[in-house]
Amino acid sequence: xxxxxxxxxxxxxxxxxxxxxxxxxxxxxxxxxxxxxxxxxxxxxxxxxxxxxxxxxxxxxxxxxxxxxxxxxxxxxxxxxxxxxxxxxxxxxxxxxxxxxxxxxxxxxxxxxxxxxxxxxxxxxxxxxxxxxxxxxxxxxxxxxxxxxxxxxxxxxxxxxxxxxxxxxxxxxxxxxxxxxxxxxxxxxxxxxxxxxxxxxxxxxxxxxxxxxxxxxxxxxxxxxxxxxxxxxxxxxxxxxxxxxxxxxx
Amino acid sequence: xxxxxxxxxxxxxxxxxxxxxxxxxxxxxxxxxxxxxxxxxxxxxxxxxxxxxxxxxxxxxxxxxxxxxxxxxxxxxxxxxxxxxxxxxxxxxxxxxxxxxxxxxxxxxxxxxxxxxxxxxxxxxxxxxxxxxxxxxxxxxxxxxxxxxxxxxxxxxxxxxxxxxxxxxxxxxxxxxxxxxxxxxxxxxxxxxxxxxxxxxxxxxxxxxxxxxxxxxxxxxxxxxxxxxxxxxxxxxxxxxxxxxxxxxxxxxxxxxxxxxxxxxxxxxxxxxxxxxxxxxxxxxxxxxxxxxxxxxxxxxxxxxxxx
Numbered sequence: 001x002x003x004x005x006x007x008x009x010x011x012x013x014x015x016x017x018x019x020x021x022x023x024x025x026x027x028x029x030x031x032x033x034x035x036x037x038x039x040x041x042x043x044x045x046x047x048x049x050x051x052x053x054x055x056x057x058x059x060x061x062x063x064x065x066x067x068x069x070x071x072x073x074x075x076x077x078x079x080x081x082x083x084x085x086x087x088x089x090x091x092x093x094x095x096x097x098x099x100x101x102x103x104x105x106x107x108x109x110x111x112x113x114x115x116x117x118x119x120x121x122x123x124x125x126x127x128x129x130x131x132x133x134x135x136x137x138x139x140x141x142x143x144x145x146x147x148x149x150x151x152x153x154x155x156x157x158x159x160x161x162x163x164x165x166x167x168x169x170x171x172x173x174x175x176x177x178x179x180x181x182x183x184x185x186x187x188x189x190x191x192x193x194x195x196x197x198x199x200x201x202x203x204x205x206x207x208x209x210x211x212x213x214x215x216x217x218x219x220x221x222x223x224x225x226x227x228x229x230x231x232x233x234x235x236x237x238x239x240x241x242x243x244x245x246x247x248x249x250x
Numbered sequence: 251x252x253x254x255x256x257x258x259x260x261x262x263x264x265x266x267x268x269x270x271x272x273x274x275x276x277x278x279x280x281x282x283x284x285x286x287x288x289x290x291x292x293x294x295x296x297x298x299x300x301x302x303x304x305x306x307x308x309x310x311x312x313x314x315x316x317x318x319x320x321x322x323x324x325x326x327x328x329x330x331x332x333x334x335x336x337x338x339x340x341x342x343x344x345x346x347x348x349x350x351x352x353x354x355x356x357x358x359x360x361x362x363x364x365x366x367x368x369x370x371x372x373x374x375x376x377x378x379x380x381x382x383x384x385x386x387x388x389x390x391x392x393x394x395x396x397x398x399x400x401x402x403x404x405x406x407x408x409x410x411x412x413x414x415x416x417x418x419x420x421x422x423x424x425x426x427x428x429x430x431x432x433x434x435x436x437x438x439x440x441x442x443x444x445x446x447x448x449x450x451x452x453x454x455x456x457x458x459x460x461x462x463x464x465x466x467x468x469x470x471x472x473x474x475x476x477x478x479x480x481x482x483x484x485x486x487x488x489x490x491x492x493x494x495x496x497x498x499x500x501x502x503x504x505x506x507x508x509x510x511x512x513x514x515x516x517x518x519x520x521x522x523x524x525x526x527x528x529x530x531x532x533x534x535x536x537x538x539x540x541x542x543x544x545x546x547x548x549x550x551x552x553x554x555x556x557x558x
Contacts, residue, residue: 092400
């Protein structure tokens, strides 16, 4: 397991050495979202009986977990592919399972670190409850795992930075922004409510938020099942890509 | 001595390009082996197949009996590869880079060996400097160090001295020769043929994905040896016709190509008999460069693409 542990350590060290950019910056971004939206809407809006600022915080925390988990594995892989330093990981006797676990766990750690940072930075701005901490953790870990894994797929697939940016801006960004971070899907027209049910990120946010307030758009068990199945599908796809050597071993 | 590297009927295509076209090669333990060929001959593809970076279409490869695909963990533990590209991870210092690389190979607490490598590659003073701040030559040394962290019995150096100054080249070769004396098998690709001639006991020449020559360096040199005798005569026109047909004239110098030293004395005797006086005489020997050119031209002729 030394190979896995070293790769994990290296991946964590990589983002930690530039933590101002990889941890502090996304925390500030989320804080700004909260300040602006809660200033405009907090007095007028109640969602599922919760004041808007409090409703928004778990959404922002989870969005930060997801986006940073994706950013970590995808940017690490594309950077080492473009610079060629990926060879240092491909030459040693590291199995594709160890490779997968190291990148996903590192991505998850960064996601959780940013998420915790957002929570600490915003919690004092609105009254928060933690009704079901297990659900909070379960959704954060699985959601981060899915995005870390998707980041690996994107990083392996992309040959250039702009391909990766395309993946991030045209797939990950809309999926997270339109997942109910900023609103309850019950406030949407019926058609868009139905469309939202096909977005796995919606279940991640909704289940995560349930852990705080004990209320959600769909039953948390359903969300957990959807997220777990999504995680298995994405993880197996990533493992299959790594095993085949797709775009890594020619 | 056992077989360090075995390559059997290796075929690899990239699209319509056949990079390796049925290469078979055995390299014995303890050899210092040279892999030569023009750009695009397939040297790096061959090494990449051995290292598991490229997957062959057909054929078998093993390192010290371990198949590079089926038993990849053991094969990779036995192999240290210095890649041709000057790559580095910009986040880490030299020592961090080497510690991490040791960990990838399952080795913890490798400090003593890391210190020894740093010392031998003259990197001790740079141990805590970030990789980004090193010169090209220094980065090249770190690449060599990274390939050696797990003390691999088989070391592959893919053009390690490209763009490297003379001092480093000398230092690097001393270190690699020492490792070879201590029993490490060394496989080297280089464009500097004098390096290959000086270092390698045996050489394979590749062209368009095929081996066109494979022999000991001394046999290759002997096979292609053409001593060249350059003569400047005081009375040029006096060279008899019988000798003139054996020579070529080059700016007043007669150039004779000889198969061996034994041809020198009869030639000089014939010149004396003709009453010619020698003003200047120079004897040159074939080097690996001549052999290389000869082999490549012969391969061209075999392929029916000789340029006339």
